[in-house]
Amino acid sequence: MIRHVVMWELHQPEDAPRFKALLDTCRALVPGMVEFEVATRSTALEANVDVMLVSCFADAAALAAYQHHPHHQAVAAQLAQWRRARHVLDCTTASCAQISPALP
Numbered sequence: 001m002i003r004h005v006v007m008w009e010l011h012q013p014e015d016a017p018r019f020k021a022l023l024d025t026c027r028a029l030v031p032g033m034v035e036f037e038v039a040t041r042s043t044a045l046e047a048n049v050d051v052m053l054v055s056c057f058a059d060a061a062a063l064a065a066y067q068h069h070p071h072h073q074a075v076a077a078q079l080a081q082w083r084r085a086r087h088v089l090d091c092t093t094a095s096c097a098q099i100s101p102a103l104p
Contacts, residue, residue, distance in 0.1 A: 001034065002057045003093045004066075007049040009085040016040040016050045019082055023053060026072050032062025035096045049087070056096030063090065 010016060020038045027036045035056035041047040057063040066072055 001093045001096050002060055002063045003089075003091050003096065004053070004055045004057060004063055005089045005091075006053045007087045008051045008079070008083045009048075010050040010082050011084050012082070013041065013050045015082050019051050019079060022075055022078060023051070026066070026069075026075055029069050029071060030062060030065040032058035033066060034058060056093070 008019070010019060017040060020040050023038050027033075033055065035054065037054050039052050039054075041050045055066075057066065
């Protein structure tokens with residue numbers, strides 16, 4: 001399993017809900033996507049970023065299919081204009097929790 005974690009700092013933190021809504025359109029985009037959750041910063045909790053994606057893929061091929069999918073590419077291009085910084089961690093994991101009930 002490959003865990004794909006991406007965190008963004010936005011130019012305008014108030015854009016986080018729109019950013020999340022657009023990113024959520026990438027849910028269940030490719031076979032092998034096991035987990036997909038987008039979260040936004042809560043003013044009541046500590047945070048250094050405004051939006052976070054935690055996703056998990058069955059293997060590196062599924063992650064690559066997601067990253068190269070035309071819809072994902074179009075969304076990424078739109079989101080790029082809102083971001084100040086992007087941080088990524090891809091790592092292997094023994095298993096992923098099924099936290100996204102909409103995914104098969």
